[in-house]
Amino acid sequence: MTNIFIKSASEPEPTNWKRYFSFSTDHKVIGVQYLVTAFIFFLFGGLFAMIVRAELLTPQLDVVDRSLYNGLFTMHGTIMIFLWIFPANVGLANYLIPLMIGAKETAFPVLNAIAFWLIPVVGILLLFSFFLPSGTAQAGWWSYPPVSIQNPSGHLINGEFLWLLAVTISGISSIMGGVNLVTTIFRMRSPGMTFLRMPVYVWTTFSAQLLQLFCLPALTGAAIMLLFDLSFGTDFFSPFKQGDPVIYQHLFWFYSHPAVYVMALPAFGVFSEVIPAFARKPLFGYKTVAISSLLISVISTLVWVHHMFASATPNWMRILFMATSMLVAVPTGIKVFAWTATIWRGKLHFQTPMLFALGGVAMFLFAGISGVMLASVPFDIHVNNTYFIVGHFHYVVFNTVTMALYAGIYFWFPKITGRMYSEGWGKLHFWLTFIGANLNFFPMHPLGLQGMVRRISSYDPQYTGWNVVASLGAFLLGMSTLPFIANIVSSWLRGRKALNNPWNATGLEWTTSSPPPIENFEEIPIVTSEPYGYGESHRLAADSSSI
Amino acid sequence: MESPIDSRNSPPNKLNSTPKRDNLAFGFPVFLLSESIIFVSFFVTYALLRWKNPTWFPPGVSGLDIPRAAINTVILVASSGVIYFAERALDRHQLIKFRRLWLLTAALGVIFLIGQVLEWRNMPFGLDAGLAGATFYLLTGFHGMHVFTGVVLLLYMYKRSLVPGNYDAGHQGVSAVSLFWHFVDLIWIILFLLLYIW
Ligand code: HEM
Ligand SMILES: [Cu+2]
Numbered sequence: 075m076t077n078i079f080i081k082s083a084s085e086p087e088p089t090n091w092k093r094y095f096s097f098s099t100d101h102k103v104i105g106v107q108y109l110v111t112a113f114i115f116f117l118f119g120g121l122f123a124m125i126v127r128a129e130l131l132t133p134q135l136d137v138v139d140r141s142l143y144n145g146l147f148t149m150h151g152t153i154m155i156f157l158w159i160f161p162a163n164v165g166l167a168n169y170l171i172p173l174m175i176g177a178k179e180t181a182f183p184v185l186n187a188i189a190f191w192l193i194p195v196v197g198i199l200l201l202f203s204f205f206l207p208s209g210t211a212q213a214g215w216w217s218y219p220p221v222s223i224q225n226p227s228g229h230l231i232n233g234e235f236l237w238l239l240a241v242t243i244s245g246i247s248s249i250m251g252g253v254n255l256v257t258t259i260f261r262m263r264s265p266g267m268t269f270l271r272m273p274v275y276v277w278t279t280f281s282a283q284l285l286q287l288f289c290l291p292a293l294t295g296a297a298i299m300l301l302f303d304l305s306f307g308t309d310f311f312s313p314f315k316q317g318d319p320v321i322y323q324h325l326f327w328f329y330s331h332p333a334v335y336v337m338a339l340p341a342f343g344v345f346s347e348v349i350p351a352f353a354r355k356p357l358f359g360y361k362t363v364a365i366s367s368l369l370i371s372v373i374s375t376l377v378w379v380h381h382m383f384a385s386a387t388p389n390w391m392r393i394l395f396m397a398t399s400m401l402v403a404v405p406t407g408i409k410v411f412a413w414t415a416t417i418w419r420g421k422l423h424f425q426t427p428m429l430f431a432l433g434g435v436a437m438f439l440f441a442g443i444s445g446v447m448l449a450s451v452p453f454d455i456h457v458n459n460t461y462f463i464v465g466h467f468h469y470v471v472f473n474t475v476t477m478a479l480y481a482g483i484y485f486w487f488p489k490i491t492g493r494m495y496s497e498g499w500g501k502l503h504f505w506l507t508f509i510g511a512n513l514n515f516f517p518m519h520p521l522g523l524q525g526m527v528r529r530i531s532s533y534d535p536q537y538t539g540w541n542v543v544a545s546l547g548a549f550l551l552g553m554s555t556l557p558f559i560a561n562i563v564s565s566w567l568r569g570r571k572a573l574n575n576p577w578n579a580t581g582l583e584w585t586t587s588s589p590p591p592i593e594n595f596e597e598i599p600i601v602t603s604e605p606y607g608y609g610e611s612h613r614l615a616a617d618s619s620s621i
Numbered sequence: 622m623e624s625p626i627d628s629r630n631s632p633p634n635k636l637n638s639t640p641k642r643d644n645l646a647f648g649f650p651v652f653l654l655s656e657s658i659i660f661v662s663f664f665v666t667y668a669l670l671r672w673k674n675p676t677w678f679p680p681g682v683s684g685l686d687i688p689r690a691a692i693n694t695v696i697l698v699a700s701s702g703v704i705y706f707a708e709r710a711l712d713r714h715q716l717i718k719f720r721r722l723w724l725l726t727a728a729l730g731v732i733f734l735i736g737q738v739l740e741w742r743n744m745p746f747g748l749d750a751g752l753a754g755a756t757f758y759l760l761t762g763f764h765g766m767h768v769f770t771g772v773v774l775l776l777y778m779y780k781r782s783l784v785p786g787n788y789d790a791g792h793q794g795v796s797a798v799s800l801f802w803h804f805v806d807l808i809w810i811i812l813f814l815l816l817y818i819w
Binding site for chain 2: 181182249252253254256257260261262287288289290291292294295296298299302306307308309310315316317318321325
């Protein structure tokens with residue numbers, strides 16, 4: 075690809091690595107800080123998963139003891155959600171949103187920086203809990219009472235206590251970040267950047283952050299009450315006295331169902347940027363895809379009870395929430411359809427970001443199918459708390475969202491660092507990840523259907539076969555991070571210099587230098603048309619494709 | 622003039638036409654909306670638990686001290702009125718009047734807090750006395766924390782009003798604090814109805 079935008083001479087000194095360790099208010103620095111920190115925690119979460127999978131390689135208990143096992147899967151889930159996917163998404167958004175809407179910074183830079191610095195605090199609290207006499211929290215990432223409000227160690231500072239503290243702080247950080255991003259998108263757009271000219275990634279981030287703002291405080295409230303139950307002998311959720319553990323479940327899932335979309339919506343956004351760029355075609359049905367993001371947010375606040383079909387939920391409620399759950403398939407289906415239609419008859423280029431995006435979309439289809447299956451009450455009750463659930467959500471959180479994060483990191487790597495990554499390493503990374511992930515997570519579906527319960531450390535020997543496959547897949551997946559790390563580190567240090575717009579993509583972020591100068595743009599970008607103007611007849615195509 | 626934090630991050634704005642302080646006018650209500658969901662989660666929990674448990678208070682206790690709480694309610698609602706007039710005074714550039722009313726608001730907030738401390742000290746039951754104890758202390762305590770924060774913010778804004786010419790270019794900080802105060806007041810009214818009257 076040739077490009078006339080050769081790197082401008084007036085670039086900032088990008089090699090000053092020290093600023094990444096400072097309390098910087100530059101959204102680009104904060105974005106990279108988030109991404110790197112999240113990835114480090116991802117390695118911890120992955121390590122814990124490897125140990126769990128090593129334990130599950132054989133039917134007997136032979137690697138760790140039971141309470142450590144419980145701690146490991148609890149920390150794995152908690153870290154993956156609160157310290158990998160959320161912060162990594164927020165990091166990418168922090169980096170990209172101002173560039174994509176033509177702003178020179180975010181709305182509340184100091185707030186934004188504080189929000190970031192709370193993340194390492196959360197991580198330290200969680201990891202530190204391994205060294206407590208009580209060990210870490212063991213009640214799983216959902217921390218259901220009454221299991222979570224037992225405190226056999228008798229210490230006030232125990233693993234569950236630190237867990238609740240960590241989740242609360244992570245919530246505060248997310249709210250701060252959410253206020254910043256929503257305000258930025260609402261108020262800092264450059265002239266001409268109307269809502270219906272925002273890239274889909276901006277739309278999905280906006281929708282996801284609204285969910286954070288509206289739903290997350292319910293979890294914070296629940297965590298506070300749980301903390302009281304655990305530490306001060308109150309009985310909000312204790313079934314042994316007057317309390318009611320099911321109320322905790324409602325509050326928890328009122329947040330944690332939408333949380334799935336807080337994780338997935340940005341992934342959809344990444345797909346919507348990467349696929350048109352590598353298919354050289356405008357995104358099919360831009361407006362519908364954009365607005366369906368908000369629709370997903372609204373509907374996903376109305377479906378939380380599908381996680382509680384087995385919690386003695388009355389039938390009328392089950393049926394109501396079964397219906398709303400199936401409804402989410404509509405706006406998500408619109409998106410999948412639009413990506414497929416964009417690929418259709420496109421001129422496809424299979425660079426690493428595109429591979430991750432296509433792989434992610436394909437896996438998301440699979441996850442969507444098992445998701446609709448789970449939304450139907452009888453089936454859900456059958457596989458409730460089995461490995462089928464674990465398989466399903468890993469197809470979402472790993473095979474879709476983590477793949478999308480990789481796609482995004484490769485796609486914007488030249489913009490962020492001013493250098494190209496190595497395509498060979500990138501492709502190796504993709505294939506290891508793709509094969510490893512499917513080997514790891516597919517077997518969980520048949521295991522669940524056969525009745526293997528989740529969160530157990532030893533199992534009936536009849537389940538051995540698929541478990542061995544899953545564990546080998548997990549180790550492959552663990553290995554897949556090595557070419558990624560090697561690629562990122564060596565390319566950042568010595569990679570070929572990147573052009574301003576190496577992919578010939580259309581977003582505003584590609585009109586500035588790589589990496590962008592301190593205030594992003596040399597002069598005010600003025601927006602005059604919809605995004606995704608790929609191909610010469612793009613205006614025509616864009617017009618006819620907006621349903 | 623802006624707060625030091627704002628001005629450090631606002632070099633002459635050539636790119637985005639919206640001045641930074643207007644971001645506060647948008648972002649702060651968004652934050653309050655979000656914050657209110659924590660209270661909603663407490664209220665919902667309270668309502669469900671109370672609805673399911675006919676025997677609510679510990680033995681020997683028939684209810685809470687309504688007259689005392691009613692006085693406190695009147696004080697807080699009054700302070701919401703006072704702060705409204707304070708802001709109006711500032712709009713009309715009556716700085717002295719603004720400061721007086723502003724301090725009066727803070728004083729009413731402090732009286733409210735004293736009332737709450739006295740009520741806590743005279744309570745016939747503690748935090749671990751069943752659901753009545755747990756919900757009472759959690760809800761009033763969490764709200765009290767907000768009143769306290771409000772008082773601190775009020776005093777901080779008062780201090781800033783002593784800087785000459787501070788509010789010449791607008792007073793988003795003052796508006797935000799007064800919005801917060803109304804919010805805290807509204808939450809209390811709901812809380813009063815739920816905890817004391819129901
Ligand atoms: C590195 C690849 C990964 C592997 C090998 C892996 C493996 C596992 C395993 C074996 C479990 C335990 C299942 C059980 O006993 O119930 C688990 C649970 C879980 N995983 Fe992963 N996982 C991976 C990535 C992720 C990612 C990216 C997320 C992102 C959100 C995630 C979220 C969770 C959650 C929430 C749980 C439930 C934890 C709990 O039951 O408390 N995992 N995973
Ligand atoms: Cu759900």
